[in-house]
Amino acid sequence: MSNIDIENEEIDLLEPELEDGETLSPHDVKFWKTTYETNKETGKARLKSITINKLKLLKVFFLLGFRRLDIDDQSTFIRIENNRVIKRITINQVIDTFFEYLDEKDFWFDDEKSLNLDMIKEKFITSPGSYFKEDKLYRLNLFTKEKIEFNTDTLNEKFLYYKNGFVRITKAGVEFNDYSKLEKYIWESEVLTRNFTFTKYENSYVGQFVNKICQSEAADVGDRIKALKILMGYYMHSFTDCKLMALMLTDSKISEENEANGRTGKSLFCKILGYMLSRNPEKLDVKTFIDISGKNFDPKEKHRYQDVGYETKIVVLNDLKKYFDVDCIYNDVTEGVTVERKNMSPYRVKPKIILTTNKTVKIEGDSSKDRFLEFEFSDYFSKKRTPEMEFKHWFFRDWDADQWAQFDNYMISCVQDYFVADCKLMEPEHINLNARKLKENTAVVFLDFMSDLKIQFNQWYNKAELFSAFIRRYPDYDNQKFKQMHFTGWVKLYTKYMPEFEEFKKERDEKRSDDVIEMMFRKASNVEDEIM
Known part of the structure; x- marks a missing residue:
């Protein structure tokens, strides 16, 4: 039976009828019309033109998972993958995905084979602006009334997302669930690129590291470990409708020349948190965990937070300059940061902030004292004894599945410690912080x-x-x-x-x-x- 209606000179664009339980796929939508003319000598139909139905084409984009997401008066394009995982995309990625779809599709053409896939591709390549412009893609949400809501941590819950499922942490315990039980959406950058399994973590590398940076002859080591684990749980808990504080990481030892030694493990500590919140925090395209150079950080520069994204959970201001005034970022800690990028309207994000410095920082006034906690790293690690030397490997890079599992379970225990403490932070006992501040000032x-x-x-x-x-x-x-x-x-x-x-x-x-x-x-x- 011919698919060509010579008399009407076009192909029907009706979508197929679906059985109960079936859902429409992008392969079910025919987005083009063909017009034919009859050869007077042979009586055969010949392709005259191809017309793209833009509404049908937009529906194909929708069924491929593309959406418009509106956040704080900003519109961006996203793609829904694996049912509940959302990835931020560009128009070029829409085009690439569409052409991949064309190659995968088993098209039905007229029986004379006068229409082929290359002809349709040529139609889009000749004038891509007619089909992939922002003003057209902004209409993607015509096909749904669903409001995209993200799964977020609550006052008493923490969620972690893995390849094989997600973890829900509460004061009462830890649950592992299949993604079919997840009711809301998550960002792709939140999904950790490893599987989760329950295991013992007493000998985990991160636990050993924490114990060593908490060593002290002047303070109770057990209390320091407890305080730091609660702080780690606080930073992994992405709930921000609470009293927000910033952690200042510094060193406990300073040389006679009044020069800070550094290399005590502060950057590694921050990476440990990053690897629990981001697929790979050392890649610049991942926005969940942001590390900003403190040496170049200017609190008056309007683009200072330009790398921060909507999904950013932690911002680290690393290696702050001497005499940095924490009061200048007080509002950033308590109210969130304003992100200004070129050619974009400003928007606000509410991440938790960590500061690191080799020198002590002046924290004056009752308000600042109430919002900044200081933690001194012991002098166990230094340039002469690095974590790589101590543990005989590189953290993260050289771990096998069992070592990753120990890491995950230890970090989850920190979140539980935080919940058991009723989400209240402890002031870590100092080693010689006051003496250092006096000497440096x-x-x-x-x-x-x-x-x-x-x-x-x-x-x-x-x-x-x-x-x-x-x-x-x-x-x-x-x-x-x-x-x-x-x-x-x-x-x-x-x-x-x-x-x-x-x-x-x-x-x-x-x-x-x-x-x-x-x-x-x-x-x-x-x-x-x-x-x-």
Whole structure:
């Protein structure tokens, strides 16, 4: 039976009738019309023209999984793969996928074979702008009323996505489920490129690493490990409708020359979190985990977060410059970041932020103190003893399936620790953070001066006389750049960071009589009246 209707000069575009339970596939939709003319001498039909029905073509794109996604007044093209997995795509990817579909399709043509696949391809190649322009693809959602909703972590739940299924973590336990039980969509970048299995994790490499970076003779190691595991659970938990905080990672040891040593494992720690939230956090095209160079980070530059995507969960500002002011990113921590890209309208994302530095950072004011937690890495690792030397392999790159499974289960235990703690973070015990801050923000000679002063508590000291005594002892500081206010500032830092002292309060610990200003030192609890 001929598919060509000579009299009507076109092929019917009706879609096939479906049985109950059947769904329409892109191969069921005929998006072209052919017009024929009759050869007067032979009486045979000859192809005259091919017309593309743009609505039918758009339906093919829809059935291939393409959609328009609207987020915060921004429209982007996506493709739904494997039922619930969404991938962000470009128009070129729409075109490539469509031509792959043409090659796969078993087309039905007229019985004279006068129409073939190359003719249809030629039609699209000749004028692609007629079929693949944004204004046409923006109408993809004509064929559905479904609102795309993403599966997200909730107050009491954490989800992790693997090749073979997804994990749901709560305070009560851990469940592994098939994707058929997932009711909402997820980003492709969230699906980890490995399978999940339950296993013991006591000897996991990441657990050993955490134990070593928490080592300390000055603080309770068990409490430090507990606090850090809870923090790791916090960063893996992508729920942000809560009190958001930023973690400042720094070193515990500093050289005599006041230069930070570094290489203590801070970057590896951040990668450990990234490998739980992203397919490959070291690839620039993955937006779930973003690492931004702190050395080049300018908080006033409007494109500073241009690499952040809608699906970004963690932003790391790595290796911050000396004297970085955390107050300038306070709103970024608490309210989210504004992303500005060239030729795009700004949009807001609410990731959790980590900062790393080899130097201490000044965190002043009650608001900042309430939003920034500092954690010191022990000096176990250094350039002379790297994690690669210690563990005899590269993390992630050299792991087999069992080592990945131990890693996953250890990290899941961190999320459970976070839930068991009722989602409340612990202030990690410090090793010598205050001593480092004092040393980095004053001078060694000043510390010697204060130590030799043998301060008496609850007695008044003349500020000018203290300053004069200091510059007499260290004449290099008798210059126009170093003034009374600098010295007084150092004294206040001394009371703040030395454990024997109660922090200086101007309204309580300073008095003025004529031109004489005096200050008083108060002791902290459980110390003797005199510092020896």
